[in-house]
Amino acid sequence: MAAPVGNFEFPWQYSFQPFFTLQPNLDTRKKQVEAWCSLILAYHRHERQYILDVVESQNSPLFCNKEINRKLRLDDVQYLLEELQKKGNVEWLDKTQTRCYILWRTIEEWGTILYGWAADNGKQNTVCTLYEITNGEDTAGEDFHGLDTNILLRVLRALERQKKAEVFSLGDSEGVKFF
Amino acid sequence: MSPRDLYMIVGRGLSRVWRSFWFNNNMDRFIWCDGSLGLGENALCQQSGVRIYEGEDRTSFDRGILALTTHRLIWRDSSDQTCILSLDLSIVVFLEEHPSGFAKSSKIVVHMGPPPSSKAAGPTMTSSSNYIRLSFRDAGETQFYRSFNDVLAKKPWEKNTPPVIAGKASAGQVRHFRSGIVGIERKMQAKHEQTQQNISVAFEDLSNLIGKAKDMVELSKTIAKKIKDKQGDITEDETIKFKSYLLSLGIPDPVTRETHGSGAMYHIELARELSRILEHPLQEQGGMMTLTDVYCWVNRARGMELLSPDDLLNACKMLQPLQLPIRLRIFDSGVMVLHLLSQNEEEVILATTELLNEKGSLTANELSQLVGVSVILAKERLLATEKFGGVCRDDSIEGLRFYPNLFLTKTC
Numbered sequence: 001m002a003a004p005v006g007n008f009e010f011p012w013q014y015s016f017q018p019f020f021t022l023q024p025n026l027d028t029r030k031k032q033v034e035a036w037c038s039l040i041l042a043y044h045r046h047e048r049q050y051i052l053d054v055v056e057s058q059n060s061p062l063f064c065n066k067e068i069n070r071k072l073r074l075d076d077v078q079y080l081l082e083e084l085q086k087k088g089n090v091e092w093l094d095k096t097q098t099r100c101y102i103l104w105r106t107i108e109e110w111g112t113i114l115y116g117w118a119a120d121n122g123k124q125n126t127v128c129t130l131y132e133i134t135n136g137e138d139t140a141g142e143d144f145h146g147l148d149t150n151i152l153l154r155v156l157r158a159l160e161r162q163k164k165a166e167v168f169s170l171g172d173s174e175g176v177k178f179f
Numbered sequence: 180m181s182p183r184d185l186y187m188i189v190g191r192g193l194s195r196v197w198r199s200f201w202f203n204n205n206m207d208r209f210i211w212c213d214g215s216l217g218l219g220e221n222a223l224c225q226q227s228g229v230r231i232y233e234g235e236d237r238t239s240f241d242r243g244i245l246a247l248t249t250h251r252l253i254w255r256d257s258s259d260q261t262c263i264l265s266l267d268l269s270i271v272v273f274l275e276e277h278p279s280g281f282a283k284s285s286k287i288v289v290h291m292g293p294p295p296s297s298k299a300a301g302p303t304m305t306s307s308s309n310y311i312r313l314s315f316r317d318a319g320e321t322q323f324y325r326s327f328n329d330v331l332a333k334k335p336w337e338k339n340t341p342p343v344i345a346g347k348a349s350a351g352q353v354r355h356f357r358s359g360i361v362g363i364e365r366k367m368q369a370k371h372e373q374t375q376q377n378i379s380v381a382f383e384d385l386s387n388l389i390g391k392a393k394d395m396v397e398l399s400k401t402i403a404k405k406i407k408d409k410q411g412d413i414t415e416d417e418t419i420k421f422k423s424y425l426l427s428l429g430i431p432d433p434v435t436r437e438t439h440g441s442g443a444m445y446h447i448e449l450a451r452e453l454s455r456i457l458e459h460p461l462q463e464q465g466g467m468m469t470l471t472d473v474y475c476w477v478n479r480a481r482g483m484e485l486l487s488p489d490d491l492l493n494a495c496k497m498l499q500p501l502q503l504p505i506r507l508r509i510f511d512s513g514v515m516v517l518h519l520l521s522q523n524e525e526e527v528i529l530a531t532t533e534l535l536n537e538k539g540s541l542t543a544n545e546l547s548q549l550v551g552v553s554v555i556l557a558k559e560r561l562l563a564t565e566k567f568g569g570v571c572r573d574d575s576i577e578g579l580r581f582y583p584n585l586f587l588t589k590t591c
Contacts, residue, residue: 012589017540017573018582028571031586070575 008046011039020070022079036072036080041089041104050148053099054078101151110144110155115164117142118178127175130156208291212253212265219338220250224326228317229254231264232286234308240264245313247326249335252289266291269336276324277312285320287313287327389483396482433484447501449486449494454503456480457517461505465552466522470495470507470515472553510559511566524563531560532569532583540573540582 013019013035023029043062044050054077057063063072072080081100084090088106093099105113114133118124121138130152132138139145144152156176159165165178216222225246231238231254240262246253252271256262272290279285290310315323434448453473460476461468468476470492478485486494495507495517504520534549535541541549547557561581564570570581 013586016582016585017575017580018571018586021572021574023571023586025565025568025571025584027568028565028584028586032571035586070573 008043011035014039014065015068017068017070020065020072022073022076033080033083037084037087037089040080040084040102044102045104048146050101050103050151051093051099052081052102054081055098101148103151105143107151107155107158110147110151111159111162111164113142114144114155115159115178117144118165124178127170127177129170129173129175131173133176208270209254209264209266212263214253214255214263214265216248217250220248223247223249223330224323226315226317226319226323227257228315230314230316232312232314234310234312236308242316245323247323247330249330251336267336268330268334271331274324274327274331276320279320284314284316285318286315287320287324289313385483392482433481435484443497446490446493446497449490450497450501450503453477453491453494453517454498454501454505457505458519461517461519465550465556467516467518467552467556469553469555470517473517511562512559514555514559516556516559527560528564528567528569531564535564535570535581536583540580542578542580546581 013032019032019035023032040062044052054074057077058071058074063077065071078097081090081097084102085092085100088108089103091101091103093101103110117139118128130149134145134147134149134152147155153167153174156165156167159178160167163179165176167174167176169175223246225244227244229243229245231240231243240254240256242258243254243256243262246255249268251268252266254264254266266289270292272292275288275290277286277288288310289312313323434445434452436445439445439448456477457468457473464472473495474486474488474491477491492515495515498506498517505517506520507515508518508524509515531546534546538545538549541561543554543558543561546552546561547554550557550560552560561570565572565581568584568587571584571586573580573582
């Protein structure tokens with residue numbers, strides 16, 4: 001996984017106390033939730049994190065601003081994740097909703113990016129290992145570098161359905177061929 | 180010189196014959212009665228086995244129970260229960276005691292003045308004596324004599340006649356039969372009447388006070404004015420201010436159900452009265468008062484003619500249709516307030532938003548101090564402004580605090 005590059009810059013809302021209270025006014029709440037959603041995604045992208053554990057996140061600086069002594073309540077975190085799920089940015093790992101993938105790019109977005117990369121780098125009609133894609137030297141500067149293997153697989157399966165790639169087994173690991 | 184002294188001088192100077200000639204018909208001073216005590220009359224003592232002598236002569240009232248009350252001497256025949264005589268103590272002049280002797284029972288001699296002019300029916304026998312003798316054959320004479328003399332000295336019958344009300348009730352109770360359903364009903368009726376009358380007696384003073392209420396309100400107004408005039412000279416002391424507030428209210432002619440009947444008309448008039456008396460206090464209170472405060476103010480001002488919460492609420496509901504300058508508003512939380520029409524919601528929201536922009540953040544408490552309204556109302560203002568999108572909240576362990584709504588106003 002790539003190390004975080006520099007310190008994450010939180011938006012202005014992060015220092016605004018009411019940001020940590022779910023607003024009852026619907027118009028206000030809409031704006032607030034929007035700000036939170038983009039913050040969650042931006043933070044995970046910056047940290048190159050793909051999985052969020054709801055309980056553990058309570059201690060994460062994401063939901064807890066020690067400077068103003070405010071913390072987003074667990075219920076509200078859950079509420080935000082559900083909002084993100086509606087947009088396709090969250091996928092739950094279990095039924096009890098304790099852990100989830102944070103898809104700071106949706107599966108479709110990843111597919112487009114990945115296919116674009118393959119096309120640009122002449123990877124079509126050749127076989128690449130999944131390790132090569134996520135950890136290879138060639139992809140060091142790409143967004144999907146360090147992508148969670150399970151997410152990658154799901155992206156590739158989606159491409160497979162569009163007839164843009166084919167996933168097959170290479171012994172103990174898996175490979176992919178872009179068309 | 181009292182009549183009694185006069186009598187004693189005169190009486191002793193005359194021979195028995197002369198005395199009987201002078202005070203004719205002694206026995207007819209007795210009257211028939213039913214044996215019941217009048218109001219305020221108390222039994223003092225009684226003795227059985229008493230014979231009445233008229234002068235020196237025996238009468239047919241041979242053996243009976245003699246009772247002494249504060250007002251009368253009552254003799255009832257031991258065998259014939261309907262034969263009851265009474266003698267008003269007021270006509271008794273003095274007593275003599277004749278101790279018992281051989282074959283003679285002890286006696287009390289009762290000397291009497293002339294009978295009252297309006298005398299009720301009594302034994303028809305005529306009397307030649309101006310005294311009677313009470314023969315105590317079963318003893319007890321000494322005790323009776325002492326009590327008798329006591330009563331004559333104190334003259335309790337001369338005391339004020341008892342209140343008419345109670346007299347009626349007790350007379351009713353005595354006369355009616357006390358058995359059967361009718362008896363019970365009558366008893367209840369009598370009791371009810373008495374209660375009614377007791378109540379009216381009890382509240383007699385109060386109605387006097389109500390009668391004076393108008394004057395008192397006038398008085399309080401002048402005092403209030405004086406205090407207000409002086410206020411500038413003395414200090415801005417809160418207590419003086421408070422007193423002037425208290426005294427400034429006072430409704431000389433409150434709208435009541437008596438004057439305006441029941442139903443809608445009453446509430447309409449009440450609404451007019453509310454608007455009249457509350458406009459000024461409302462301005463001083465920042466344009467808004469909770470209904471509970473209004474209730475206290477109004478009832479304090481009305482003094483005796485208290486309003487029920489229901490009537491107040493109904494009257495408040497009439498404010499809008501009557502186009503009066505104050506209005507009832509019910510907040511989402513259920514809190515009801517009266518506010519000035521000039522102070523409409525948009526203006527309050529705008530003012531609150533501006534105030535928050537200026538101060539950065541405010542709690543309901545802080546706002547209430549800044550604007551001069553109660554904390555409840557300050558909170559309602561903030562909630563209303565929040566609803567409008569003017570402010571947003573920070574609900575933390577430090578309490579509920581409101582901030583300018585940067586979510587909507589600040590662009591990234």
